[in-house]
Amino acid sequence: MTELAEILAARIRAEGPLRLSDYMAECLLHPTHGYYTTRPPFGAEGDFITAPEISQMFGELLGLCLAQSWLDQGAPSPFTLAEIGPGRGTLMADILRATRGVPGFHAAMRLRLVEASPRLRALQAQALKGYAPEWCEIEALEGPLFLVANEFFDALPIRQFLRTGPAWRERMVGLVEGRLTLGLGPVLPVPELSHRLADTTDGQIVELCPQAPGILAQITPRLGLALILDYGGWQSRGDTFQALRAHKPTDPFAAPGEADLTAHVDFAALAQAAPCAHAYTTQGALLTALGIGARSERLARNMTGAALQNHLAATQRLTAPSEMGTLFKALALFPAGAPQPPGFPDA
Numbered sequence: 001m002t003e004l005a006e007i008l009a010a011r012i013r014a015e016g017p018l019r020l021s022d023y024m025a026e027c028l029l030h031p032t033h034g035y036y037t038t039r040p041p042f043g044a045e046g047d048f049i050t051a052p053e054i055s056q057m058f059g060e061l062l063g064l065c066l067a068q069s070w071l072d073q074g075a076p077s078p079f080t081l082a083e084i085g086p087g088r089g090t091l092m093a094d095i096l097r098a099t100r101g102v103p104g105f106h107a108a109m110r111l112r113l114v115e116a117s118p119r120l121r122a123l124q125a126q127a128l129k130g131y132a133p134e135w136c137e138i139e140a141l142e143g144p145l146f147l148v149a150n151e152f153f154d155a156l157p158i159r160q161f162l163r164t165g166p167a168w169r170e171r172m173v174g175l176v177e178g179r180l181t182l183g184l185g186p187v188l189p190v191p192e193l194s195h196r197l198a199d200t201t202d203g204q205i206v207e208l209c210p211q212a213p214g215i216l217a218q219i220t221p222r223l224g225l226a227l228i229l230d231y232g233g234w235q236s237r238g239d240t241f242q243a244l245r246a247h248k249p250t251d252p253f254a255a256p257g258e259a260d261l262t263a264h265v266d267f268a269a270l271a272q273a274a275p276c277a278h279a280y281t282t283q284g285a286l287l288t289a290l291g292i293g294a295r296s297e298r299l300a301r302n303m304t305g306a307a308l309q310n311h312l313a314a315t316q317r318l319t320a321p322s323e324m325g326t327l328f329k330a331l332a333l334f335p336a337g338a339p340q341p342p343g344f345p346d347a
Contacts, residue, residue: 004033004257009175017172017183020241021157021210024261028155033257036117049247050151051229051283051324052091055314057299059094061290062227065342066095066146067102069225072339077108079144079224084114084215085152089127095148096131114138138215143222150229153270154262158207160241161190163200168193171205173253180253200237207236207263213273216333220274225341226333229283232265233329240264267331279332279344284325287318289343 001009008026012018018026028035051058070079083092092113099105111133115121121135141147161168162184170185196206219226232240243252245259252261271278281289296315303311319325332341340346 002033002255002257004030005180005255007033008173008180008256009178012173012175012180017174017185019159020171020173020182021159023173023180023256024157027252027256027259027261028157030257035257035260038257050087050091051318051328052087052094052150054317055311056094056097057292057295057315058287058318059091060098060295061287061292061343062091062148062150062229063095063098064102065227065290066148066225067099067105068342069334069339070105070146071102073144073224073335075104075108076144076224077104078110079108079146080112080142080222081109082112082114082141082145082147084138084147084149085155086113086115086124087120089113089124091148091150092124092133093127096128110134110142112136112141114141138218141219141222144224145219145222145226146224147219147226148229149226152230153209153212153228153265154230154232155260156209156211158209158241158263160239161193161206161208163197163202163204163206165202166197168206180256182253199235204237205239207240207266209263209266209269212270216270216274220276220333223276223333223335224338226331227341228265228267228270228331228333229328230265230267231324231327231329232267234266234280235268236264236266265329267329270331271333274333277334277336277338279334279340279346281330281344282326283328283330284319284321285345286330286343287325292319 031037086092111131113124113133113135115124115135160171162171164187167187168190169187171182172185173180174183192208193206200206240263241252243250243259243261250259267280292315300308300311317323332344334341
């Protein structure tokens with residue numbers, strides 16, 4: 001049992017079972033033993049690899065999408081270019097490199113990053129040196145706001161509910177013979193899920209992300225465009241809570257603080273929480289529409305051998321239905337009446 005497991009077990013004995021969201025928050029963000037505070041999660045040395053780490057094309061195409069929307073909305077100056085959950089700064093570095101040739105874009109932008117980890121802030125500063133990034137909280141982001149969030153919402157803590165007739169039972173983390181495990185709370189009405197009685201049946205699980213509506217409420221009043229990319233689907237249904245350790249699935253209760261905990265993103269809930277227009281598609285469809293085929297061919301001209309094979313495999317991994325292309329989705333949020341962002345299908 002890890003030190004964090006001992007802490008959590010003591011808390012459960014004193015206070016009773018924990019909501020799954022509280023368990024996730026402790027495992028990921030505990031100041032001493034949390035996953036994000038004790039180790040580098042990204043890349044080969046971490047537990048997962050994100051799209052920007054797979055290929056530069058991902059960030060380049062998203063950057064051009066943001067820049068085109070900025071142009072389509074009248075090239076406002078100044079504007080805020082922001083990323084929430086910027087990792088090591090790889091995605092933003094690729095966005096900035098791809099947009100250098102867009103007239104006026106860099107001169108008008110205020111570069112802002114939303115990142116709590118001092119260790120990651122240092123990596124971001126190194127990746128983005130020369131661009132004078134500033135770090136702030138979400139509520140401090142100024143408009144007009146052009147924002148990207150890649151694999152950010154999947155790491156936000158979730159609550160899970162089991163449908164029981166016209167009510168719900170919340171799945172809670174408790175102790176059985178001294179081991180952390182999931183159990184069920186009492187049968188209760190859940191007003192936030194009243195609309196889900198129409199599309200669920202007894203025994204089905206629905207997940208809620210308590211923090212997501214508040215985050216969207218902070219950004220949408222100032223929004224030019226938000227690009228949200230993550231794995232998930234339209235309307236949560238089923239148990240998607242999972243843990244990764246050394247790039248492999250693992251028991252999320254076996255070693256708290258030593259594995260990455262995530263859940264699929266409910267993009268319908270994000271769209272419904274944002275009082276603005278939206279467009280939705282798969283990652284593969286978006287990147288294809290933005291021209292990843294032509295970009296991949298251009299980069300491949302100067303490659304041979306293993307470098308070429310790795311490049312082609314990266315293109316496949318980002319777009320193929322059997323890889324990230326279908327599992328990962330893309331949601332665009334933008335002002336009502338603004339032009340449709342490039343790469344997204346018309347509503």
